[in-house]
Amino acid sequence: MAPPRIHAPIRGLSLQLSRLSVVQEPKSIPTSFARSLSATRSSSAAITPTTVTSIPKPPPSITPFEAQTVLATIHSFPTLEPLRFESYPATHLGLPTRRDILHRAVVYEGDNTRLGTASTLWRSEVHGSARKIRPQKGSGKARLGDKKSPMLRGGGVAFGPKPRNFGTKLQKKVYDLAWRTALSYRFKKGELVIVDNALEIETPRPQTLESIFRANGWRRMIDGKERGNSLLITLSERPLLKKALSEMGTAGRVLQWEDVDVKDLLEKPRIVIEHKALNTILLNHSTDLTHSHSKPISPLGKPRGDPQSSPDQGPHTLLGWSQYKELITVSPEERTQLEPQLLEEVADVREKAAASTSGMAAMEILLSAHQLRAEAFLGRAAQVPPVEVSEEDWEANHEVGEAQLWNAAAEDEKAKMFDLKADIAELKGTEESEVEALRLNAENARNEAREWRGEPEYLDELEEEMSKQ
Numbered sequence: 001m002a003p004p005r006i007h008a009p010i011r012g013l014s015l016q017l018s019r020l021s022v023v024q025e026p027k028s029i030p031t032s033f034a035r036s037l038s039a040t041r042s043s044s045a046a047i048t049p050t051t052v053t054s055i056p057k058p059p060p061s062i063t064p065f066e067a068q069t070v071l072a073t074i075h076s077f078p079t080l081e082p083l084r085f086e087s088y089p090a091t092h093l094g095l096p097t098r099r100d101i102l103h104r105a106v107v108y109e110g111d112n113t114r115l116g117t118a119s120t121l122w123r124s125e126v127h128g129s130a131r132k133i134r135p136q137k138g139s140g141k142a143r144l145g146d147k148k149s150p151m152l153r154g155g156g157v158a159f160g161p162k163p164r165n166f167g168t169k170l171q172k173k174v175y176d177l178a179w180r181t182a183l184s185y186r187f188k189k190g191e192l193v194i195v196d197n198a199l200e201i202e203t204p205r206p207q208t209l210e211s212i213f214r215a216n217g218w219r220r221m222i223d224g225k226e227r228g229n230s231l232l233i234t235l236s237e238r239p240l241l242k243k244a245l246s247e248m249g250t251a252g253r254v255l256q257w258e259d260v261d262v263k264d265l266l267e268k269p270r271i272v273i274e275h276k277a278l279n280t281i282l283l284n285h286s287t288d289l290t291h292s293h294s295k296p297i298s299p300l301g302k303p304r305g306d307p308q309s310s311p312d313q314g315p316h317t318l319l320g321w322s323q324y325k326e327l328i329t330v331s332p333e334e335r336t337q338l339e340p341q342l343l344e345e346v347a348d349v350r351e352k353a354a355a356s357t358s359g360m361a362a363m364e365i366l367l368s369a370h371q372l373r374a375e376a377f378l379g380r381a382a383q384v385p386p387v388e389v390s391e392e393d394w395e396a397n398h399e400v401g402e403a404q405l406w407n408a409a410a411e412d413e414k415a416k417m418f419d420l421k422a423d424i425a426e427l428k429g430t431e432e433s434e435v436e437a438l439r440l441n442a443e444n445a446r447n448e449a450r451e452w453r454g455e456p457e458y459l460d461e462l463e464e465e466m467s468k469q
Helices: 004-019 100-112 172-188 206-215 239-247 261-269 277-286 321-327 332-355 360-383 393-397 401-427 432-453 456-468
Strands: 069-076 081-089 194-195 220-222 226-229 231-235 252-256 272-276
Touching: 100 172, 100 261, 172 194, 172 261, 172 277, 194 277, 206 239, 231 239, 231 261, 231 277, 239 252, 272 277, 332 360, 360 401, 401 432, 432 456
Parallel strands: 069 194, 194 272, 231 252, 231 272
Antiparallel strands: 069 081, 220 226
16 A cells, blocks of 8 residues: 555645636737737827726616505496596505404404303302201211202302403504405405495396396306305495395395495405495595594595585485385385386386486486386286186187286387387497397387287287298
């Protein structure tokens, strides 16, 4: 085995090589900066090479979160037609989802809604004698006092519940942040529908509201059952909407803005809120932004004394509101008798309003008048007692009763309604196929009216068509 000192020259050589400076070849000089290599001195001064340094770009400007905004679509109820975009601060509808803040708010609301009325009787509160029921010793049994002992049936309850307050506290700023966080969460998921006008319908019938829900995709058939829950938040009382929604079962809830809490904003799959109600909620839950308590809010949805506050588009602004109010205040038995008359009165009011209006607004008012009059005629037909007529007598005389005449009048109103819908569709530039479908529906309604009246010419045409088939 060679001694270790033989490797010393190799270590010294590697050390010397590491100390040597590495000489690099000079890079080629650009032709524009190359100096002439002639033997004589140039008359002009030599150009020394210069180094061009790149100027660093300024960092991109970052908009602070407080100055950022989000765009929300404002719709029209009940068609949900987009009307305009409205800008909201990101601190209102663009907050990140904070599960801890939402959990604290929901627990706070749950604690403060507990009644805490559970109560039991301690042994001193139970009625009975305080005599000792048996001797302390000698019986071989357990020691007992009076019969009100918790160990005996009928005695007091040891450590039972007593009325107490389960309420907890939460900072106002944290609670307001939870409100806007919940709204931001639903807005980001596309589950916050903002409508510009009042969430009110023309009649308290659940069929009307159900057709609106189905047209907007809020109610769908899943596994053979109607599915879909919605939370409707209004600025003030909406009695027609509330009554129709209560008769629809599990379609959803309607609440005024002061009755809503954070848990309600997170429960239902969808939130439909009025524009003024949303602004009122945001004004009342922004103390963590303003660092002061918010101003008192008027029922109009704006601070008191604000000259720009506009009147609420509530149910009192509907044409025929007095008739509707009378309709929902009577008993169900009286309502079926009064409904046709009141609906006709509302239709008359709207026809007069349409006559004094022009343009698309007049056509829409007249459309609702035809629809209400058709419902009134159908209601009158249902009130007529049925009359049994043999088929031979009907074929011989072609006599029609009062109910058939009311049904025919209802079909005439439906025909006018479909014609008006077709005219509105043409003005809006709808596809020709949809307009033709509306015209066809109008023609079918007229034929139904002729059949209800028993017109001989139309009946002969039907017989000819049946014979050809």
